[in-house]
Amino acid sequence: MDTFPNSCRGVAFSSNSSCRFQSVKRIRFWIFIAINIAIVGAICPVAVQAQTTSQPHTFFIGGSRQVAVNIPAGYSKKAPAPLLIDLHGYMGSSMSERTFSRLQAAAAKRLVIYAAPDGTVDANGDKFWNASTTCCNFYHSKVDDAAFINSLIKEISSKVSVDPKRVFIFGHSNGAFMAYKFACTYPKSVAAIAGLAGAMDINPAVCKSKIPVNVLAIHGTSDEVINFNGGFMYKNPYTSVQQTIGQWLAIDKCRTPAVMGKPFDIVVDIDGAETTPSVYNCPLSTVELWTVADGLHRPVLDWSFGNRVIDWFLAHPKK
Numbered sequence: 001m002d003t004f005p006n007s008c009r010g011v012a013f014s015s016n017s018s019c020r021f022q023s024v025k026r027i028r029f030w031i032f033i034a035i036n037i038a039i040v041g042a043i044c045p046v047a048v049q050a051q052t053t054s055q056p057h058t059f060f061i062g063g064s065r066q067v068a069v070n071i072p073a074g075y076s077k078k079a080p081a082p083l084l085i086d087l088h089g090y091m092g093s094s095m096s097e098r099t100f101s102r103l104q105a106a107a108a109k110r111l112v113i114y115a116a117p118d119g120t121v122d123a124n125g126d127k128f129w130n131a132s133t134t135c136c137n138f139y140h141s142k143v144d145d146a147a148f149i150n151s152l153i154k155e156i157s158s159k160v161s162v163d164p165k166r167v168f169i170f171g172h173s174n175g176a177f178m179a180y181k182f183a184c185t186y187p188k189s190v191a192a193i194a195g196l197a198g199a200m201d202i203n204p205a206v207c208k209s210k211i212p213v214n215v216l217a218i219h220g221t222s223d224e225v226i227n228f229n230g231g232f233m234y235k236n237p238y239t240s241v242q243q244t245i246g247q248w249l250a251i252d253k254c255r256t257p258a259v260m261g262k263p264f265d266i267v268v269d270i271d272g273a274e275t276t277p278s279v280y281n282c283p284l285s286t287v288e289l290w291t292v293a294d295g296l297h298r299p300v301l302d303w304s305f306g307n308r309v310i311d312w313f314l315a316h317p318k319k
Helices: 017-043 045-049 094-101 103-109 145-159 174-185 241-251 303-314
Strands: 057-061 067-071 081-087 113-115 162-172 192-196 214-220 231-233 236-238 275-281 286-292
Touching: 057 145, 067 103, 067 145, 081 094, 081 103, 081 145, 081 174, 081 303, 094 103, 094 162, 094 303, 103 113, 103 303, 113 145, 145 162, 145 174, 162 174, 162 303, 174 192, 192 303, 214 241, 241 286
Parallel strands: 081 113, 081 162, 162 192, 192 214, 214 286
Antiparallel strands: 057 067, 067 113, 231 236, 275 286
16 A cells, blocks of 8 residues: 655655655555565465475474475475485484485485484484484483484474375484384384394394384495494494394284395495395385495495485385
């Protein structure tokens, strides 16, 4: 609405004190409107873009443990999208995991919502996940990271359209321990998990899940930190790769032997097709092992790694 008096139209700004006052009021009014529009736009960018987007964008959740959530180009509220949570290793971070795992770019290409949260900081100043008695809550924190990750899934799902049958978790090292812990604790909330260079508590009773979850374990035979054949960390035992697979075969009620697949290449600094898949087809899920011949704890991953893992996730929704 234009509230400028007719008597002041065409009058020089400085020639009439009443008109000068009205001019100032008018300018202040439109400045007020402009500022409020700017504030609404700054506070609510996701609400504006969440319906459908031709460009990727990011919003933040998690309260005091802030997490960036990446929405891919092509996302539409009318088509619920898959969600991937990517968990870093001990002493890692969200930023280091985004670079290491190769999953962020692969997720964007396949229209997967992506988030890489941070663990909490321990007494030594290192970020960790409270995942098991072995790794890596060395200072006995009471933080419940499984509940935290579940809250992230709920918060993301409240802001954008997430397909509940395609919620996935990947983790490396301590993050892999955490992915296993999450599937044991909240099996209804996740369709599939993948763990690189991780393990579980040696006692199968610790994982109380009775609900099948698709599981992919990826492990190097020369892992110098989490040994392929199991071991101890500060006198606490962790599972061998076969024991990890065995626990999930029992939970998922798998009865058939593994089917060996064709080897492929996912590690830059190992020549040839160093990775061999072993697939267990279960009644309501799949349990799979990728054995990386001569693979170390923190391999230099090829770009194809991210694509293969995302494709594996997408092929294993919740049944």
